[in-house]
Amino acid sequence: MSMAELHTLTGAYALHALPEDERREFERHLSDCEACTQEVRELSATAARLGLAVAERPPRELRERVLAEITTVRQEVPSHGGSGRTGGGRTGRWTTYALAACIAAAAAFGGVAVWQNQVAQDARQEANQAQRQSEQLAQVLAAPDAKTSSGELTGGARGTVVVSQQENRAVFLASGMDRPPSGKVYQLWFNDEGTMRSAGLMNPSASDDAVLLDGPVDHASGMGITVEPAGGSAEPTSDPVALMDFPTA
Numbered sequence: 001m002s003m004a005e006l007h008t009l010t011g012a013y014a015l016h017a018l019p020e021d022e023r024r025e026f027e028r029h030l031s032d033c034e035a036c037t038q039e040v041r042e043l044s045a046t047a048a049r050l051g052l053a054v055a056e057r058p059p060r061e062l063r064e065r066v067l068a069e070i071t072t073v074r075q076e077v078p079s080h081g082g083s084g085r086t087g088g089g090r091t092g093r094w095t096t097y098a099l100a101a102c103i104a105a106a107a108a109f110g111g112v113a114v115w116q117n118q119v120a121q122d123a124r125q126e127a128n129q130a131q132r133q134s135e136q137l138a139q140v141l142a143a144p145d146a147k148t149s150s151g152e153l154t155g156g157a158r159g160t161v162v163v164s165q166q167e168n169r170a171v172f173l174a175s176g177m178d179r180p181p182s183g184k185v186y187q188l189w190f191n192d193e194g195t196m197r198s199a200g201l202m203n204p205s206a207s208d209d210a211v212l213l214d215g216p217v218d219h220a221s222g223m224g225i226t227v228e229p230a231g232g233s234a235e236p237t238s239d240p241v242a243l244m245d246f247p248t249a
Helices: 002-009 010-014 019-028 034-052 062-070 089-140
Strands: 147-152 158-164 167-176 185-191 197-202 209-212 222-229 242-245
Touching: 002 019, 002 034, 010 034, 010 089, 034 147, 034 158, 034 167, 089 158, 089 167, 089 185, 089 209, 147 209, 158 242
Parallel strands: none
Antiparallel strands: 147 158, 158 167, 167 209, 185 197, 185 222, 222 242
16 A cells, blocks of 8 residues: 555544555554654544544423422412302302313413423434434545645644545534634634635634534545634625645545
8 A cells, every 4th residue: 555545544444444455554654654653643532532522412491490390380279168158159169270270280281392302302312413423524534535734823733624525515523722712613614715714613612623524525635724703704894814725635
């Protein structure tokens, strides 16, 4: 296997996707190639984070919140006084109160059930979306044509971009990035011959992040990162904190 071919195996090695003979040959190569060693270290850390992705549960405080909703329903308690009066009017009133209380309680339980079901559905949707993104990210890292490019970012951080033309997707890995200012977020951009196309947002609370760029690579030659208002912008509104060229063949 040629040296150029060995350099393209970092993603597959990090995901344990190499045949035994190629794995042994690549590990011999790692002993002499600091660049590949660094990339494998970063990609392995990303793969480990992906492996920890699990379906989200409803919030732990869900039971307490449901019980709090229930306690807001006032239910009348029939009197057991000894007045001896058993006229139809009094009995009818208590029957009405009890029936109204039951209807109110049923409505409250129904409302809580609907709310609880919505919370669970939202959690499942978020978990499914995260799972799909993790699978797509892993596909890019393990793609046979995946190529990587690494560089130093502002403040001593390090960034690695992995591109697969076969998947037509790219992944950005960041290590040691400073958190953006309050109310701001890092936004990623594809560089389409000088025109910047939004590629999604980074997690503002994470200094280490792995992001599947939003959208196809197509003819983009590189990527950039800017600081934008929370929620992102339609086009860059600040100078880039990083510009990286996509790896070439």
